[in-house]
Amino acid sequence: MISALRSAQPTSAVHWYVHRAAAGHAAAAGDFESLLEDAPTLAKVGHHTLFEAFEAAHHDRPIPPASLAANLYYLAERGVWPSAHGEWLALLHHSLLNRGPSDKALADRLLAAVDASTLPWHTVWAHGTGPGLATTERLIKRPTVRALHVVRDESGSLAIATDGQGNNVVRHLDSGEPAVGPGDAPTAPESVAADQGPSGWRPAGAAEGHVDLPRMPRHVRRAVRVGDRAVMSSSDGVFAIAILSTEAEGQAGVLKRMLRTAARLGTVGLPADALRASAEWFENVWGATRLKRVAQDAPPSSLSDAGARQFLTEVGFPHVSGFLELETRDLTASGLPEVSDSPVSHGTGFLLGTWRGAQLLLNGTSGKVLQDGSSGISDPLAGSSLRQFVTMVRLYYWWFASDWPIEDAEADLRSWLARIDPDAYAAQCWQRVFEDYNFADRQ
Incomplete structure (x- = not known):
């Protein structure tokens, strides 16, 4: 047809x-x-x-x-x-x-x-990360633009986006290509800055008023108009439009769809990097300084599980805190303290840190990661292996620490954890990490 x-x-x-x-x-x-x-x-x-x-x-x-x-x-x-x-x-x-x-x-x-x-208008260029385009290779950080303005220098009109820390990103208004900072170049005299509120565009910093700009969805927040061009910032990034006509004139306010869609997104397949994750994949979200790789002869001889020994020496163990109520030890500084009286280790155990107040242990023989039950969770399994446990923590941290403008990715994360370690994911300690009220650092 x-x-x-x-x-x-x-x-x-x-x-x-x-x-x-x-x-x-x-x-x-x-x-x-x-x-x-x-x-x-x-x-x-x-x-x-x-x-x-x-x-x-x-x-x-x-x-x-x-x-x-x-x-x-x-x-x-x-x-x-x-x-x-x-x-x-x-x-x-x-x-x-x-x-x-x-x-x-x-x-x-x-x-x-x-x-x-x-x-009425069309987009000339756009720089940022749109919804649904997340990658687990690194944290998703979307810009927080606190101010926009347009200046003029010998190279033409430049759009400057300033974030909350005062850092500037400068681009040519016409092409979107990166530009050198303009120094003391003057603001374009005919430019008009605007913020979008519940009733549409108003002068920047003002409680009321109107600026002649095309209607935009609510995630578009700031704009500066210069003639028939406007540069705008949203929760995705920064973009510029060419204003062509006034077809939508008279349509005031913010674009609104009164009913939410009943359709639902499918889950993203498990990232290939997570199946046999490299040290670089972990470092991309935690940084090289937090991933503590121990020397070949550092693990004690009573740690007989070959997979755990290899992971500690070739990849490393993260020294992290501040999410999941997980506090892990710096193994390069403290080593692997042996815990012999734990009711769950069934042999030699090594202290990795604490999880919700419970001791987090590495079983020296099986290589499993266990919590000792002192938090009230009776199911001890936290990871069927050290690699599986750290991979699950890394993916959870990626989800927890990334900026999401609309997509949440929780369903994706759940499916990934279930694929990586179905036994640990089904255990109490992992099921409870998705319950906000159980975690002070998730509030």
């Missing part, structure tokens, strides 16, 4: 079909994603019917996390509900461009298929 539409004459009947029915038929055919990949056709589909088809296509099956349907999910979760077709296309193009290089080609095709006169 899509192939036929590509070669069809653009009659009113064809336009009606694409605008109102094509998305629903794609969902009924079980091939909704292919419609989202066809930019010329997608540009003609009305957003009402597109979201209806999206809900139908994923009513009883999860959305693949990296799919274009997932992009619609995040648009719905962010309250994107445009007032006109042109505004919808501008928002859709922005969301695709915001997903990074992987979808830039699709964003470009979409923009090329649109009659520019129907667009």
Whole structure:
């Protein structure tokens, strides 16, 4: 059907079909994603019917996390509900461009298929991390932009984003390419700074008033307009738009979608790096100084488990605190103190630290990580091996310490932990880490 539409004459009947029915038929055919990949056709589909088809296509099956349907999910979760077709296309193009290089080609095709006169604005460049694009390779840190302003120097207009620590990121306003700090270059005299509040754009720092800027979803927070350009900051990063028309004029306030989507995202597969994690993978979130690698001859001879000895000497053990009520020892400073009277070690045990006040022990023979029950948890298993335990802690820390603008990734984390060590994940100590009221450092 899509192939036929590509070669069809653009009659009113064809336009009606694409605008109102094509998305629903794609969902009924079980091939909704292919419609989202066809930019010329997608540009003609009305957003009402597109979201209806999206809900139908994923009513009883999860959305693949990296799919274009997932992009619609995040648009719905962010309250994107445009007032006109042109505004919808501008928002859709922005969301695709915001997903990074992987979808830039699709964003470009979409923009090329649109009659520019129907667009109130379009995104020129975007730098940041969009929702659903997280990687476990490192912590996800999104910028907290405290101030935006535009200056002029001999190289042209420069957009400056300042974070909470006073650090500046400088980019050329027209291209988004990095630029050298402008020094004492003057602020562009015609620039107007704005914040977005419950009623839309208002002068920066003011409690009321109005600034002439396109409507944006609530996650877009600050802007500076200079002529027909505006640079904006959101919970994803910083981007610039070209303002083309006033199609949405008269539509005040923030974009709002009154009903949340009923669709749900599927879980992301276990990252390949977690299956046989390297020291670098652990260091990427904890830093090299926190991962304590012990010397080859440092583990005592009574630690007979070969896997534990190898992990301690080749990867190391993290010296961490401040989450999960987990306090681990610096093994390079204190060594591995032997605990012989623990009721759970069944032989030689070595003290790794404490977890919720209970002793955390490494069994010297089996290599299991156990907690001694003094916290009130009767199930001792914390990890079937030292590697599995530290990998689970590392993934939990990545989730705990990352910045999430909308996605939570808890379902992903749970599925990963269950895959890495099903026995430990099913035990009480790991099941309770997802209960906020049990952890003072999760409040």
